[in-house]
Amino acid sequence: MTAATQTAARGAAGGWRRVLREQPMIPLSFILLLLVIAYAVARPGVVNADWAGVILRAAVPLAILAGCQTLTMLTGGIDLSVGAVASMAGFVVASLVNGPGLWVGLAVALTAALLAGLLTGIGVGIFRVHPLIMSLGVSFVVLGLANAWQIATVTSSTGTVPEFRIIGSDRFLQIIPYSLVVFLPLAALILVGLKRTGYGRMLYAIGDNPIAARLSGARGWQVLIVLYVISALMAAVGGFLLSGLTNVSSVTLADSLVLPSVAAAVIGGTSIFGGRGGYVGTILGALILTVLSALLTALGYPEAVRQILFGIIIVVVAATYTRVIGET
């Protein structure tokens, strides 16, 4: 009798864990809700539709950069060049808009991002350099070239393109940010791409077991080159939105988002070893980090204390999450 109830209880606990593992959105939404409640308690009366719009607007660039990390982490990689590529893209457009025009600027920025992604992809896919090192080296190259470009063009204005400012920071009816117009299709593309296309399945396969993937006919090197190109292009789009959001175009603008983008993907349940995870969790992770840093600012802590709490909370969330879904 007792043995039977024990088995039943264990079975129930196992089922509960399985649900959580297959639906990482449930615990993540719970954490997000807790943070929002904490914010509402800390600053009564501030949490409303307007506030939600501001948070969403701030979370979009982070969510896009974290998307780069999610896709690359699914194959067991990582892309540390997103910061340099995003800043470069935003800066190049701002520096070209007064001369050759917006469309030329966009084309040049996206081409530059594509080349950077191609370089990373060739290193990772063909030469099998560790993605951490490869993307780090590429980020040096991109940052250096962007700096040289900055000196060559002598851009005096630090502001960004008006079109970016509208998309990046303005809101429809002062609530719904226009950046969702860019973000929602992109997110839908990633979600459908990962779930429903052969390419998406191949990313999971390569991350799960590269040898098995190769033996079953996947050409890993082609998949990886395309992947890092996609990642760099997404980073460029994220850079456009970020420069619009902050109304700044600088070659180091997005550097501070690199580590949070990795953190958002990890909190969202994507394994850094590859083969497991998805983009929904990452979006929630980006929202959690954005609300968290807004909360820490609202509580009036100085920058230093905010950093400490931010770090501790990331560890606690990641640890709880690991414990709850029973992963090792």
Place this chain on the structure above:
Amino acid sequence: MSAASGTVGSTQRAPADALVAWARRNGWVLCLLVLLGALFVFTKMINPGYGVTGLQGFAISVLPLAMAAVAQAICVIGGGIDLSVGSMMALTSVVAATQMKGQGEEFGVVVVVGVLLLGLVLGAVNGSVIVLTRVPDIVVTLAMAFVWGGSALVILASPTAGSAQWLKDLVLGSLVSEWIPKAAVLLLVIVAVVWIPLRRTRLGLSIYAIGSNQLAAFRSGVSVGRTKVAAYSLTGLFAALGGLSLTASTGIGNPVPGPYTLLSVAAVVLGGVSLAGGRGGVFGPIIGVLILVLIQNDLAFLSLDPNLSLVTQGLILIGVVMFGSLIQWRQGRR
């Protein structure tokens, strides 16, 4: 029988064979040494005035990054990675500077010992959190980088001068001959005192074991958790040495982490330590640091735009690592 004779034969190999085997095992480091020698010759060619002062300045500027590279190498060998090295260096440097400021010379000794212990504790915290929470190393140390960096800012909001004179004397100047910078001697002595004996001990072997195959190490009786904490503590210790050498060489404590974390990872990979763990040593990464910094100096001598020198550094890093993995790949195919 044949297996036994084979073993005997291999232990009684001629010294020349042993030398060849040693050279083959350390082939990558030897290649790096040749590259470094070529770079020194190149430096002398483009800048004939490069001599004692140049060498001393070079040794001092290399010291903090070399310590960071050794720190990074130890935990990478143990199968981890520590993205908080730069922040730990900032924190220890700030603590050293604030505590030594306005104090007597003798008190400085206490501070140095205290800061080294602090480094051990910081590393032990990193390691314990990784072991206890089972969250991947890269995530934990990434988050801890915020914690240590924030703590440095809490202690000291802006760079402040403060270093005992003897600590500065320890790294500035030269020893015996003016061609031997003190900083280089210090680095070699510290690595020789801490790392070389350690490598031979049970702990050193265990670090290599958990790095190369955690499960196999566990099954052969290595306490994986404890070894990991020890490896990260050593990383913290060397990060503290890096922080102290920052304070000593510049005379100030700076709460903003330098580019040391990512450069240390680059130097480690350049130095032939596999990011997968279990392979390599600490001398390769040190030579990697020398190469990275010397290239930077050379590009400055060539009066190249500093931004393009960043590009060149990145390209050289990519090129060398690509070359290395190409060699490895071809060896694997054979």
